Amino acid sequence: MHMLTCRVTACLQLGAVYTEGGMVEGKNHRLGLLSSMDVFKGIPFAAPPGRFEKPKPHPGWEGVLKATKYRERCLQVTLMQTSTHGSEDCLYLNIWVPQGRTVSTSLPVMIYFFGGAFLLGVSNDVSFMGNSLYDGEEVASRGNVIVVTINYRVGTLGFLSTGDARGPGNYGLWDQHAAIAWVHRNIQAFGGDSENITIFGQSAGSASVSFQMLSPYNKGLFRRAISQCGVALSPWALQKNPLALAQRIAHQVGCPTDEKLMDCLKITDPVALTVAGKLALGEIGNGPVVDLLELSPVVDGDLIPEHPSKLFHNAADIDYIAGTNSMDGHLFAGMDVPSINQKYKPTYPEDIKRLLAGLTRDKGELGVNHSFSTYTQNWVPDPDQETIKQTVVDIETDYLFLVPTQTALYLHASNAKSAKTYSYIFNMPTRIPGFPSWMGADHAEDVQYVFGKPFSTPLIYLPRHRDVSGFMIAYWTNFARTGDPNKGESKVPATWPPFTSSGRHYLEIDNKINRDSIKHDLRVRYVHYWTTTYASLPSLATSPTN
Known part of the structure; x- marks a missing residue:
């Protein structure tokens, strides 16, 4: 019997696959008696990019490319920003293809964009226990879909812009677009359905998903999209004054700030350029941390023809899931008002x-007075510390993530033709030790569950974490397959209704999803405050630019 299954599964692998650049060969490993996984790591989807240029097609290769190792990340600062790592030659992607009794064909395809504030990140981020955080295997095998993770340029080399034709910017977004187009052209050879592609991402990757939906360049290239904690309308997702930032970076690397600026930057040491674009962490405390996140996409009149809020007609036929974590703003709030995480240190209304x-x-x-009275109107006369501290987190969550996401959902639903819209809030209590007992889900805590970490590294999770992970993979992959998170090959614990401008339903995601998890009008008072009341307040004529 054993011999037979070996023989059966031995032939159920892709072997060398023919792509537009040439043949590629990955590795196949056994999962169960009749299932295995083909994994391809480090397939180039474009040529090594020119500095501050759009990606170009890869010239191809002779023979068979061994796609068995992750390639280097795009040049970026390290997490502590003390040095850099990575390479300018970084436009590669990775593919997971699940195989069963017969070789897979026409599988739904899910392309993932990593987060990292447009400053850092990599498609094969190594996390705990030697297992990459974005390893696609659990999603691919549990949902019977192909998973693709891609690299794109970040930091100075990905997003510096002069705001005009000399340095239009958005190079990292062009990389993502090139990767989507490559997958659309080639994925059939791997067993994928090129007409059923879903893009998904988290944080900066989530805002990137939103930009790609809104860009006219992606017409017909993908059918569905999932934004986890970030949209093109998020205040950190668009550069406000690109030229000033480009001049500051030029000044730091000794380049002129006049019309010769771009010519000089193109021949400057890439490591120096990357370091010049790092966050000014010394500035923390002088204003909200979000102000330091400056290198991001721009309205370039090309890939992003005008302000994102005016581009939702381009997504009229793209099915969309978008949501945030219940305390997405906590990461930022903890830097802006450190006392919220200090048990014995009070936080004051001031x-x-x-x-x-x-x-x-x-x-x-x-703006301050209106906002303060909006967020404190339910306070009792002498509020306790938990109330005050949670209010800080609520403000940052609403402002940076939740309100822009709800706005994007409204705009998507009201422009939709054939497309469906779904809204969620992820509310699994934090797993980060030492945080306050009232903590919900912090920024980025959803990623481990979507990628099935509680299954692949079971020792550091509890059964409830496997429950929520299983639920998310089921909803996400059903949606990728059919455009409806409730319909597909996976059972789900409750029927998640679409979000409409009148119904405004959303799903609260935790480990106990049931009928009561379907709610409506998510923080509608605060959404209304920021989008209507606050927006209609007169702006100061001379608002300082950062």
């Missing part, structure tokens, strides 16, 4: 006013 003064700078005192 701290909230100071935070709001930074976030609402262009509306002046009026």
Whole structure:
């Protein structure tokens, strides 16, 4: 019997696959008696990119490319920003193809964009226990889909812009577009359905998903999209004053700041350029951390023809899931108001006013007062510390993530033709030790569950973590297959209704999903406040640019 299954599974692998650049060969490993996984690592989807240029097609290769090792990340600062790592030659992708009793054909395809504030990140981020955080195997095998993870340029080399034709910017977004187009042209040879591609991502990768949906360049290249904690409308997702930032970086590397700026940057040491684009962490405390996230996409009149809010007609036929984590803003709040994480250190109403003064700078005192009274109107006369600290987190969560995401959902639903829209909030209590007992889900805590870490590294998780991970993989892969998270090959614990401008339903995701997890009007008062009341306050004529 054993011999037979070996023989059966031995032939159920792709072997060398023919792509537009040449033949590629990955590795196949056994999962169960009748299932295995083909894994391809490090397939180039474009040529090594020119500095501050759009990606170009790869010239191809002779013979068979051994696609068995992850390639280097795009040149970027390290997490502590003390040095750099990676390479300018970094436009590669990785593919997971599940195989069963017969060789897979016409499988749904899911392309993942990593997060990292547009400053760092890599498609094969190594996390705990030697297992890459973005390893596609659990999603591919549990959902019977092909998973693709891609690299794109980040930091200075990915997003520096002069705001005009000399340095239009968005190089990292062009890389993503090139990867989507490559997958669309080649994935059939791997057993994928080129007409059923879903893009998904988290944080900066989630905002990237949103930009790609809105760009006219992707017409017909993918059918569905999932944004986890970030959209093109997020305040950190668009550069406000690209030229000033480009001049500051030029000045730091000794380049002129006049019309010769780009010519000089193109021949400057790439490591120096990358270091010049790092976050000014010394500035923390002088204003909200979000102000330091400056290198991001721009409205370039090309890939992003105008302000994202005006581009939702381009996504009228793209099915969309978008949501945020219940305490997405905590990561930022903890840097802006450190006392919220210190048990014995009080947080004062003045701290909230100071935070709001930074976030609402262009509306002046009026913005601070309106916002403060909106967020404190339910307080009792002498609020306890938990109330005050949670309010800080709520403000940053709403402002940076939740309200922009809800706005994008409204715009998507009201422009939709054939497309469906789904809204969620991820509310699994934090696993990060030492955080306050009232903590919900912090920024990026959803990723481990979507990628099935509780299954692949079971020792550091509990059964409830496997429950929520199984639920998310089921909803996500059903959606990739059919455009409806409830329909597909996986059972789900509750029927998740679409989000409509009138119904405004959403799903609260945790380990106990049931009928009561379907709710509506998510934080609608605060969504209304930021999008209507606050937006209509007069702006200060001379709002300082960062």
